[in-house]
Amino acid sequence: MTAVLQAPPTSAPATGRRRRSPLAWVREHLILLIAGLAFVYMLLPNAVVVLFSFNRPAGRFNYTWQHFSFDAWLHPCAAPGMCTALGLSLKIGVLATLLSTTLGTLAAFALARHRFRGRSATNLLIFLPMATPEVVMGSSLLTLFVNLRFPLGATTILIAHVMFDISFVIVTVKARIAGLDPRLEQAAMDLYANERQTFFRVTFPLVAPGIAAGALLAFALSFDDYIITNFNASASSVTFPMYVYGAASKGTPVQINVIGTVMFMVALLAVGIGQLSARRRTQ
């Protein structure tokens, strides 16, 4: 730790550190050891998901390793009902992402670019859904729908998902707008671009990565949500997380692990590409 606290933190070189005492050496490596263990803790379940996607379980539950098999990968839809649930989750996820990203981006521009009466109240309204436990949000929305005698189903799930997605999109996009260099827009104006041209040729392209990040987050939250969804779903609108939860008590098909593995790979790719393009932009 000694060396690092003295060196500029971002570019601490691996060699050429001066080690003052054995104690400092232990401390320095202790932190790396803890970080390594933390990674094992964080990635162990993913490794298990991947490994058990190649299992051929003896009974209905995929909990103990039996034989190596490609069966689940070759027949991903063999588990009854799973692909239907997956389809519904994808559909709701895409719609919720489109809606929440549009509404959230508009609101983010209002909050980042304008001062107006009621701004702090609006900020509070946006912050609250992120600070409310999911059971409370899910159960209160269910209470509303029950009181209005509104039938539960895919529509109510979509309404709920857009609701909890909006705040995350606003926060993500707002941060991006706030981080823009105002001089770029001033330069465009100085070069006789009108407001519309400035917005579409300078502002929007610069904010676009923030919007993309917000949309990705919105989709991930929607696709993965169980608690709020379960409150506002009907027996005929089973999403993928609801299917997985049901399987936990009835029997877990190996295909669940196949989907989990694919999701992890896609996530690695998406996040990795995002990181790479972000780095290229800064270079």
Added chain:
Amino acid sequence: MTALLDEPVQSTSGPDEARTAGAKRSTPYLLLLPGGVWLLLFFLAPIVVLVSQSLQTGSLEQGYVLTWHWGTYVDVLDTYHVQLVRSLLYAAVATTLALIIAYPLSYAIAFKSGRWKNVLLVLVIAPFFTSFLIRTLAWQTILSSDGPLTHALRQLHVLSLLRGLHLIDNDQLLGTRLSVVTGLTYNFLPFMTLPLYASLERIDGRLHEAASDLYASPWTGFRKVTVPLSMPGVVAGTLLTFIPATGDYINAQLLGSPRTTMIGQVVAGQFLRVLDYPTAAALSVVLMATIVLLVAAYVRRAGTEELL
């Protein structure tokens, strides 16, 4: 971020400002209208309905009437305070553990990873985008009583030690306090790590140099420079972990036993199986009020109101 947002970033100026002043004044409201209405209708209104429902009496078949029956709250607290306190306790322990794990982790990523930084960040974020239910089921596999982990810990007599510490009840890991808290900590670790990393990464390296130039030992420098500057990340991370962990019922349901029931399970059960809406609503309101009070006290104590 707050400071940045408080500055008017508006870059338009010139003679046509006065002409369009009327239109400009309504612009933010028009932009906010669709999203704001959505949140008012489907976030705020439901909470008002929830509070009203908790004070009603009646039945699902005959309908409910608002009778301001506060007695429901007394009954709810009387019956379920054990689960409520247990949830707060589990969430507090999980948050503490997540902080203990995430601080060195984000410190290592921010200051020690060199060119591996981006790879490590991807590895922190990627699991978050994989179904958390599937990952929680994987913990069932890892902790199962005939799994290699249980076997190894039994051989090493760690299981007896854990039993002695009252972390587990029998000779197994699954279905215990330990497994529920392990799952909670695991599930919310990214929520702790990312804000911590963001605040650590932002620290100006010259501050560390200044500290050591002024004869601060590394430990003093860490305590007096790094820790205070990372406080916004600590506060944000603990809130992002504690709030969802308190209301969570997936971990308790999939990794716990009837002896580890959390308040979220009770709320879900009352709403979806028992269909006793006033009791269920009162429970939900109690959970929300408890969290709001605790968070308000915590934020005030941490002195970071501007975070919100």
